[in-house]
Amino acid sequence: MARDQIDMTPLQSRDELVAWLAAGVKPPSEFRIGTEHEKTPFTLEGYHPVPYEGARGIGALLEGMQLLLGWEPIMERGNIIGLYDVTGGGAISLEPGGQFELSGAPVETVHQTQAELMAHLAQVREIATPLGIGFLGLGMTPSWSRSQIPVMPKGRYSIMRNYMPKVGQYGLDMMFRTCTVQTNLDFSSEADMVKKLRVSVALQPIATALFANSPFTEGKANGFLSFRSEIWRDTDNARSGMIPWAFEDGMGFERWVDYALDVPMYFVKRGDSYIDVSGSSFRAFFDGKSNALPGERPTLSDWANHLSTIFPEVRLKRYLEMRGADGVPWGRLPALPAFWVGLLYDDATLDAAWDLVKHWTAAERQALRDDVPRFGFKARIRDRYLFEIARECVKLSHAGLRRRGRIDHLGRDESRHLEPLERILESGRTPAEEMLEKFNGAWGGSVEPAYKEYAF
Template identity: 85%
Template sequence: MARDQIDMTPLQSRDDLVAWLEAGCKPAAEFRIGTEHEKTPFTLDGHRPVPYAGGRGIEALLRGMEDLLGWEPIMEQGNIIGLLDVTGGGAISLEPGGQFELSGAPVETVHQTAGELMAHLAQVREVATPLGIGFLGLGMTPSWSRGEIPKMPKGRYQIMTSYMPKVGSLGLDMMYRTCTVQTNLDFSSEADMVKKLRVSLALQPVATALFANSPFTEGKPNGFLSFRSEIWRDTDADRSGMLPWAFEDGMGFERWVDYALDVPMYFIKRGDSYIDVAGDSFRAFFEGRNEKLPGERPTLSDWANHLSTIFPEVRLKRYLEMRGADGAPWGRLPGLSAFWVGLLYDDDSLSAAWDLVRPWSAAQRQQLRDEVPRLGFKARIGDRYLFEIAKECLVLAHAGLRRRGQVDQTGRDESRYLEPLDQIIAAGRTPAEEMLLKYHGAWGGSVDPAYEEFAF
């Protein structure tokens, strides 16, 4: 989530950077689940993009949410750009094209994640419906051109918009046209972080296939099942990808720091202002060699903000972020958290998942990552289809959630949230393939029905 950090402690040494990450370690009893999801606002009348300003725009939506929730407004240059739940830890923020994001509070169970989601959607509908705004649960806008999409008034996005075309051909599509759902999970030690990072990196294509639902661009099939995932392959190679070095000996917090130091920066924030330093390395800034702020050393805020501009398939902050899934309709969103919690928060399932991926080479992992946007479950690794691996992962996730034994008031454990994913496996088709069948059939070659079927 793009919310800037504020901690003006100056950094003295590389050890400070390592220590900042290491401070994320916590005992398993304190592990939490954070779920973030983005959704595309559209006008209920005409299914058009929603502007920021005006009585029926994003600004009015945020002000209405502020009145309803009593959350603290996040302001920039006089514009409201988000809301913060100071007590619970959740937040609402805006992506560059107005995609509306809930960054959920850190909670203990997937039941709580599902409850938080349902409450949020009820609140959003209460404010949005009178404004004539609906929300779409897909990985990419199915019908609009990039030029039609409004820009949100956030300084960091202006800098990114200028920089993206220099480092890839699809970065602006990533910013303005895509939506994701993301699960954030904890680790207990450096070794635990490394194991979880490796397993989740290797298996991110499974989540991509299970959640693939972005097969349309500007009203027509685009040749992909997850075009959102394809977009990341040509956004900015310096800050995205499958991190093959994370599987090499010596992986740990220090290795991540060394990687992050050399990822080009976007901005430095001072007060309310964003200083454009796009393309400069954090390492040079760390050594006092940034031309815009000569002699100045970064603060902890600068480091935290920089880490939030790195976009690999799994991202390390003080927790791990699973970044491989398309945004989805509400019924499937808790399924992503259930999937990763079942695999990573149960020691037996985590070890079994590691046994599954350990034999794969970096080249095999990369090939799987490259094939999954187009082929979905038909992508292969070695002599196996991804479909078989996805099936195996769901079995492990079910077992992990059963062993966790977190039951709701009806006595059901968290594995209930895997049911939408079980149905996908039972059908043998990604959600995108189901959508394409409808497009060529019942939808009559139009994507317009998506605004009904996949609305929140």
């Protein structure tokens, strides 16, 4: 998650909330690509979770990274909980169970995304290996129970930890046991935002299938290909899902604001303290009726923080955030931004992608989303298997990236980053099915080999 925003201007009207989102509009020449990925730290000896404390803990890892990179430390109550690159805009942060997240700087090409990733992995290895820490590239921790996983010292997480079990059965699994890779992309107008949002929400199950990578829970096959995606179906339905209203007439920044105003809040940050306002809506806070802060008005920081606690399949901030993919090993990470950039940043492809999905109904989109965690490519919408649609989407994305024509130092365009997805489609199997085959064969019914084969 991004660092908490600081802007303590009190808000006067709903228009300011709308304006804050609309400020994300950019000319296409300024479009950027932001990629965030999470990976699970584990002890190289014994494959255990890594605690925060101690000479070989996550805190020590972050301190080592800070010395190496010279980035600004993000502190909370005397603990280092993240790092921020003041010049480039990248950040390193911790998810609740210690999942280590790189929020990449906004870059112009997928080639730069890959270069940033390779630099990051070299830096992380340099510090982590002497500490006896490795990183796993799966969508969910394959062997640990929830109670084994240490809690990171971040105030917002203790509030979320108390609230989650009240609103869904899997919220704590989402917090402590899952990893994702996300891509953040820009829009040139309100209409462009709406079109990209609709296309990417409808096609999010395609990304889920292509990146499905979480078939194990506590050492056993869990019956799903992306259990991470299944977890999101029962985490907190007031703030997640396929947002069917975004396909209705009148969709725009205002409609998103009205949705977000009614999503229950988690916390309000004042100074170093997190105030628990869980379950109370932003609208009540806006009206001065928050139970925990009676009479107090929210600030722009409160709004930005609240927007970062809404988790639909695609999230609108001042950019669009693609949220449907499992975390994957490093070789496949650049394929996610490549897939979405090819579909959304080329006008002809965006039109073709819209033609593909515009006749689907809300019920059909929802059924596809519900089926994909278990069935992957075998999920269906109307009379088509998702596999066929995935093949079509990767072909469209490939054409979009070729038309974009962003060339690397060897004269290759960005379509080369789709190669891992093209290999998956050639095999006809999701990554999870390939892994299950190993589990039932060469791995002899153990998930331990994953800590070698799927490590960064």
